[in-house]
Amino acid sequence: MTETKTQTPAVDTKREPVIRVETVGMDFSGRIVLDSVSMDVYHGETLVVMGGSGCGKSTLLRVMIGSYQPSRGRVSLFGQDITNLSEKEMDKLRLRFGILFQSGALYNSMTVGENVALPMHEHTDLDDGIIDIMVKMKLELVGLRDFGDLMPSQISGGMKKRVGLARAIALDPEIIFYDEPSAGLDPIVAGVIDMLIMDLSKKLGVTSVVVTHDMNSAFKIADRMIMLYQGRVVASGTAAEIKSSADPVVQQFITGAPDGPIPLRMSKTDFGKDLIG
Amino acid sequence: MSENRVVRLLGTVGGAGMDLVLYLGGLGCLFKESLRYFTVLALGLGGRKRGGFRTLFFQMVRIGVRSVPIVSLVVFFVGMIIALQMAYVLKGFGAPQAVPAVVGVAMLRELGPLLTAIVLTGFAGASIAAEIGTMVVSEEILALESEAMNPIQFLVMPRVIASALMLLCLTIFANFIGILGGFTISGLILGLSPNFYYAQTVEFLKVQDLLTGLIKSVVFGTLIALIACQEGLRVKGGAEGVGRATTLAVVYGIVALISTDLFFSWFFFKVL
Numbered sequence A: 001m002t003e004t005k006t007q008t009p010a011v012d013t014k015r016e017p018v019i020r021v022e023t024v025g026m027d028f029s030g031r032i033v034l035d036s037v038s039m040d041v042y043h044g045e046t047l048v049v050m051g052g053s054g055c056g057k058s059t060l061l062r063v064m065i066g067s068y069q070p071s072r073g074r075v076s077l078f079g080q081d082i083t084n085l086s087e088k089e090m091d092k093l094r095l096r097f098g099i100l101f102q103s104g105a106l107y108n109s110m111t112v113g114e115n116v117a118l119p120m121h122e123h124t125d126l127d128d129g130i131i132d133i134m135v136k137m138k139l140e141l142v143g144l145r146d147f148g149d150l151m152p153s154q155i156s157g158g159m160k161k162r163v164g165l166a167r168a169i170a171l172d173p174e175i176i177f178y179d180e181p182s183a184g185l186d187p188i189v190a191g192v193i194d195m196l197i198m199d200l201s202k203k204l205g206v207t208s209v210v211v212t213h214d215m216n217s218a219f220k221i222a223d224r225m226i227m228l229y230q231g232r233v234v235a236s237g238t239a240a241e242i243k244s245s246a247d248p249v250v251q252q253f254i255t256g257a258p259d260g261p262i263p264l265r266m267s268k269t270d271f272g273k274d275l276i277g
Numbered sequence B: 001m002s003e004n005r006v007v008r009l010l011g012t013v014g015g016a017g018m019d020l021v022l023y024l025g026g027l028g029c030l031f032k033e034s035l036r037y038f039t040v041l042a043l044g045l046g047g048r049k050r051g052g053f054r055t056l057f058f059q060m061v062r063i064g065v066r067s068v069p070i071v072s073l074v075v076f077f078v079g080m081i082i083a084l085q086m087a088y089v090l091k092g093f094g095a096p097q098a099v100p101a102v103v104g105v106a107m108l109r110e111l112g113p114l115l116t117a118i119v120l121t122g123f124a125g126a127s128i129a130a131e132i133g134t135m136v137v138s139e140e141i142l143a144l145e146s147e148a149m150n151p152i153q154f155l156v157m158p159r160v161i162a163s164a165l166m167l168l169c170l171t172i173f174a175n176f177i178g179i180l181g182g183f184t185i186s187g188l189i190l191g192l193s194p195n196f197y198y199a200q201t202v203e204f205l206k207v208q209d210l211l212t213g214l215i216k217s218v219v220f221g222t223l224i225a226l227i228a229c230q231e232g233l234r235v236k237g238g239a240e241g242v243g244r245a246t247t248l249a250v251v252y253g254i255v256a257l258i259s260t261d262l263f264f265s266w267f268f269f270k271v272l
Helices: A001-007 A057-064 A087-094 A112-123 A128-141 A157-168 A186-202 A215-221 A237-245 A248-255 A271-276 B002-042 B051-061 B065-092 B096-137 B142-146 B151-192 B192-205 B207-233 B239-271
Strands: A019-028 A029-042 A045-051 A071-077 A097-100 A177-178 A207-212 A224-229 A232-237
Touching: A019 A057, A029 A057, A029 A071, A045 A057, A045 A215, A045 B051, A057 A071, A057 A177, A057 A207, A057 B096, A057 B142, A087 A128, A087 A186, A097 A157, A112 A128, A112 A237, A112 B207, A128 A157, A157 A186, A177 A186, A207 A215, A207 A248, A215 A237, A224 A237, A224 A248, A232 A237, A232 A248, A237 A248, A237 B051, A248 B239, B002 B051, B002 B207, B051 B065, B051 B096, B051 B151, B065 B151, B065 B207, B096 B151, B096 B192, B096 B207, B142 B151, B151 B192, B207 B239
Parallel strands: A045 A207, A045 A224, A097 A177, A177 A207
Antiparallel strands: A019 A029, A019 A071, A224 A232
16 A cells, blocks of 8 residues: 555655656567557646547556556656566566556456455455555545445446446556547546546546547547557657647547548558459 | 479378467466466465365365256266166166166266266366456456566466366266166166165176276366366457357367366276
8 A cells, every 4th residue: 555655755756757668569460550659658647549440549557557567668657678577576576567458448247345345355465454444535535435245247337447447446556548438438428537637647646548549538538649540659749739739630639520641441442443353 | 383282281180280289288387387376375485365175175076066957967867867778778788787887887987087077177167267257358468467466376276176076076977866866766767776786786896997987086186177277278269269269269168178088098907
């Protein structure tokens, strides 16, 4: 819990990146998904990674959390290179960040409360009574204190995401990764999630990395944004800079124009030739 | 051309062989890790990690206790079938009184362990594969890993250990029920007296018969859960992948059971 907090020097990490991604590339059976991505995330800021479906942003997220080994380049978390880390050392780092998965990824065989309690049970020596209180606190933070005894199948998609967030912050992480936090949610619940993300970063000083294609929420929560396109960073800057960017790719993404530099038709072969054979 | 074909054929055969080796290697790795985590749990080396025994117990109930009715039914009927079929053969030799010994030996050495294992493959193996496969699809496995919890420790180990232990228990139980099936038929149709049946069974059966069956059952139980877990963890894609994993868990499970059974039969025949 709090021990993990005190281990890290708080102030001098200000300009030292918490996450450093250096020329990371990722191939899946010959297909290049990430070409070469470099970025830094600083302590306490909210960085939004945006881009269309299939631009490699989920892959980038998985590389950052150490679940994919990048084909090229290096990733460092808290100044430690994770690309060649042993499972054991990686597990130590994993306790310092939390992830909110796209669908919440709650353990379906456990109640909501047990989901939030599991990381505490496994990684701390706290008494059951204290863990119960902590679970209530975490659930209260996402507004679901009364729902601890329900099973994940009994609550809505939006609630699952909120519980997923409560579980992600169970061990008071220093970084939280969000994978499409507002995907599949109604505007109100999406707004609630955005508010929670901002709250966590403002009140607790958590560093956040948000992967999303929801531009509304991106502009609301981002301190800084980067845009991925075809496995490369095509734009980066503050929300205002991105908004006023002259880059046609960025503009198309913001306005949502169906055709433009990002083509409507993804096929690379000639249509006429393909028909005639 | 023909040279090409030979090369291609060799490539295919080699590829399949390689896949098999990798598959078995995966099973071996899961087994090794499960054993390691079980030792840690059993010796209490993991410190105050709660829930380990509780999950194990939960899996034992789910795999073992819930399958008791279906196992009983199948084995009871098979006991009856063996008695009837053997009575037909043995009458030809004028030795219908050998039915109790035949039923007993067939049950203890072969049918008790094998049938229970096959029923369990369908009952538990399929559900384990579907369960873990769904967890892969819904990112639950990724969530476990990213919370520094090892899926082998949390998911595979309890299932493998529970399956091995419960198949052992179920087999003892199935042996008894199967013999009861033979007993029922002998009493009702063949007209053997209950006392005679009992005496014959006790006289002919050796501890060896029971033990060889039980050794097999532990191996069978381990195999069923290992294959089911491996199929579950290998799931790619969505619902389709889960469906395929479930099917493969049962198919590979049964193939593995029969082939290890053959090996054991040969081994016990040579050694004992």
